[in-house]
Amino acid sequence: MSTKQWILHGVAAAALAVGAHAYFYYRRSAFRSRVIGIIPARFASSRFQGKPLVDILGKPMIQRTWERAKLATTLDRVVVATDDEKIAECCRGFGADVIMTAESCRNGAERCSEALQKLDKKYDIVVNIQGDEPLIEPEIIDGIVKALQTSPDAVFSTAVTALKPEDAFDPNRVKCVVDNRGYAIYFSRGLIPFNKSGKTNPEFPYNLHLGIQSYDSEFLKIYPDLTPTPLQLEEDLEQLKVLENGYKMKVIKVDHDAHGVDTPEDVAKIENYMRERNLS
Ligand SMILES: *[C@@H]1O[C@H](CO)[C@@H](O)[C@H](O)[C@H]1NC(C)=O
Numbered sequence: 240m241s242t243k244q245w246i247l248h249g250v251a252a253a254a255l256a257v258g259a260h261a262y263f264y265y266r267r268s269a270f271r272s273r274v275i276g277i278i279p280a281r282f283a284s285s286r287f288q289g290k291p292l293v294d295i296l297g298k299p300m301i302q303r304t305w306e307r308a309k310l311a312t313t314l315d316r317v318v319v320a321t322d323d324e325k326i327a328e329c330c331r332g333f334g335a336d337v338i339m340t341a342e343s344c345r346n347g348a349e350r351c352s353e354a355l356q357k358l359d360k361k362y363d364i365v366v367n368i369q370g371d372e373p374l375i376e377p378e379i380i381d382g383i384v385k386a387l388q389t390s391p392d393a394v395f396s397t398a399v400t401a402l403k404p405e406d407a408f409d410p411n412r413v414k415c416v417v418d419n420r421g422y423a424i425y426f427s428r429g430l431i432p433f434n435k436s437g438k439t440n441p442e443f444p445y446n447l448h449l450g451i452q453s454y455d456s457e458f459l460k461i462y463p464d465l466t467p468t469p470l471q472l473e474e475d476l477e478q479l480k481v482l483e484n485g486y487k488m489k490v491i492k493v494d495h496d497a498h499g500v501d502t503p504e505d506v507a508k509i510e511n512y513m514r515e516r517n518l519s
Contacts, residue, residue, distance in 0.1 A: 271363035279350035282323035303373035310377035313384040320354035349463040394458035399446035413448040423488040
């Protein structure tokens with residue numbers, strides 16, 4: 240082997256050794272300025288058929304989410320990505336941009352990824368805005384976008400808020416621990432950290448994970464196809480495969496009363512909450 244070949248081989252091996260995530264770090268460390276918000280919305284749902292179109296105090300839920308997203312100052316564009324003609328028609332009716340995506344998308348990230356590839360323009364960051372959080376604050380959207388823009392080594396950003404003590408042992412409430420620079424260490428359906436008393440520690444600031452997330456667009460192209468990882472499968476938490484593959488995720492802490500609409504019963508709850516606060 241000639242010296243030159245050996246050097247080339249060495250460089251390639253080193254690149255493989257540090258892992259694919261370094262590729263993003265070097266290639267995309269520039270300020271990621273072009274940002275799109277995508278609201279993935281599917282009609283079929285095991286727990287709540289037609290959920291995006293459910294009426295909340297006189298407006299379809301998806302319209303409420305879209306109106307909130309439009310107020311975010313960091314988004315250049317907001318689109319709805321759906322597999323359903325009724326949802327598309329409704330969204331066009333209130334003025335939203337719609338991208339049709341396949342019925343086969345397994346989750347919101349996959350739908351965002353497909354929508355991104357169908358768009359005519361290029362974007363550096365994609366915010367996945369869940370349609371079932373109609374009271375999402377535009378400031379939270381802006382917060383996670385800025386977190387990703389100022390953390391060039393991260394490919395993913397998301398938000399947490401204070402966990403309510405009554406939710407500590409609810410497996411549907413996902414907990415998150417972060418390092419001292421605000422990067423995610425782990426997510427769990429169990430209580431983390433776990434106090435040796437076996438009870439919650441009233442002094443400890445536990446974090447509840449909020450569904451909203453943003454991705455580096457190059458990362459989003461490969462994210463849905465990353466092979467499922469052991470911790471991801473055991474906890475049934477998609478985001479764990481990001482960490483298990485060694486990518487960095489930035490987490491911001493926000494004040495937010497979570498009012499996700501998962502079941503038909505949640506609709507009355509959120510309507511009461513809005514009436515009490517004169518939100519229309
Ligand atoms: C566990 O929780 C208790 C309060 O319930 C607290 O006093 C203690 O410092 C916590 N940590 C440990 C290691 O016990």
